[in-house]
Amino acid sequence: MFLAAFTSRGPREVSPDATLLSRLLQKDVSAFEQLYDRHSRLVYGLVLRIVQQASTSEEVVQDVFLQLWRNAGQYDSARGPFVPWLCTMARNRALDHLRLKSERQRRREDLPEDLPSAVISPDYEKLLDEKRRAERVRALMASLTPQQKKAIELAYFEGLSHSEIAAALKEPLGTVKSWIRNGLLRLKEGLQATT
C-alpha cells in the first residue's frame, strides 16, 4: 500500500509542532504565537486562494487560529501530523464561507465537530520543510494536464462537486471524473517517487 510504505519507517521524532501543541493545551500564549508564526502564511495563502479576498481571508484565518487556541485538545497527534489537519480545518472554514456567501449552504456551527479528523500521513512528512514540500507539490501540479489541474483546483479550492465542475467547464461528467481521478493518481505517484 502507498501509505504503508511510509508508515513502516522507524519511530517518529517529536516535531516542534507536537511540543508547541502540548504547551498550547496549558494555554501557553507563547506556544500559540510560535505556531501562528510557523503556519500562518500557509494557512493564509490557502484561505486567500479559496476566498479570493484579503479582508475576508483574515477573518477566516482568525477564526481558524482562535479555534485552535480554544479547542487544541480536539487535535489528536497520534492520528496524524498537525499541518494537514490545520490546513483541512482552514479549507473547510474557507469553503463554508464561500457557500454561505453564495447561499448554497448554511455555514456550519463553530463547534468541535467542525474540526476535521486527523489526516494520517507517511513518515517522510517530517523529512521536508514547508518550503521544499510546497515546491514539490506545486511542481507536481504544474506537471498535470491543464484540464486535470483545473478540475482538481475547482474541487479543492472552490469546493465544487463532479457535476458542478462538469457544468462549469461544460464537459461530460465522466470526463471530469477521469481528470480528477487521473490527476490525483499522478500526484500520488509523484509524491511517492520523490520519497
Add this chain to the structure above:
Amino acid sequence: MKNCDQFRELMGAYALGALDPQERVALEAHLAAGCTDCAKAVEEARWLVSQLAYAAPEAVPSDMLKGRLMQTVRAEAQSHSEAKPRMLPARNVVPIWLWAAVAALLVFSVYSSWNMRRLQNEIREANKRAATLLQERQKTEQQLAAARREAMIMMDPTSVKIALWGEHAHPETLEAKWHSQLGLCVMGEKVPMPAANHVLQVWFIPKAPGSKPMPSMMVRPDADGKLVFVVSNPPEPMDATKSIAITEEPAGGSPWPTSTPLWVGNVT
C-alpha cells in the same frame, strides 16, 4: 452493489469532497460496513488531498491580524488563569470576614439560647409569684367576705343573740348571733387551744324530742386565743334548733359528741 475496486476509483474525489450525493452515500455505507482496505484507501486519499494546500500561493497576512489574535488570546489566557483559583476547594477561599461572621453568629446563638433559658426561668418564677398572689388575694377576699358576713350578722338587728356559756374548765363566754339567712356567727377571745390533734366542733341540738345533735364545722382559735367563725348553712333552721354546743373532738371531727360540751347556749 459496487465492489471495492469500483469504490477505490472514487476515493480521491471523496477526499476532495467532489462526489455527488448518491456516490458519496454509497461509499460511506460501504465504509460503515467495515471494509478496512477501503478505509485505509480513504486515509491515503485524505493525506494526498491535504498536500494540495501547498499548491496555493504563499501569502503573508497583515500584522494587524496577528495583533488582534494575540490580544484575544492573551485576554482569554488571563481569564483562564484567574478562573483557576475559583476551582480550589472552598476551604481555601473562605474570606476572613466570613469566618468572623460565622463566629459572631455562633456567639449570638449561644447568648440567645442562654438568654432564652433565663427568660423562661424568670417567667416561671413570675407565674409562681402570680399564683401565690392570686391565692393570697382569694384568701384575703374570702377573709374579707367572711368578715363582712360576720359584721352583717353581728350588726343586723334581726339576728338572734346567743350566749355560749363555758363549763368549769372554760369559763370564757362566747358570743354568738344567728341570722335566719346569713347564718350563725360565733366570736370569742382568750379561748384555750384544744389539745394536739384535736379541734373544736360545733353541734346543733334540735328541738324535736329524741333527736341527735347535728355535727357542724370544726375550728381552732388563733395563736392569740381569738376565735371567730361563721356557720353559713346550719344543719337545722333556727326555729327547729334548741341549743348550740361546742365540744373538743379528734382532728377530722366526729359524727356524734365524744366529750362533754365546753360551751352551750340556748337558742331563744
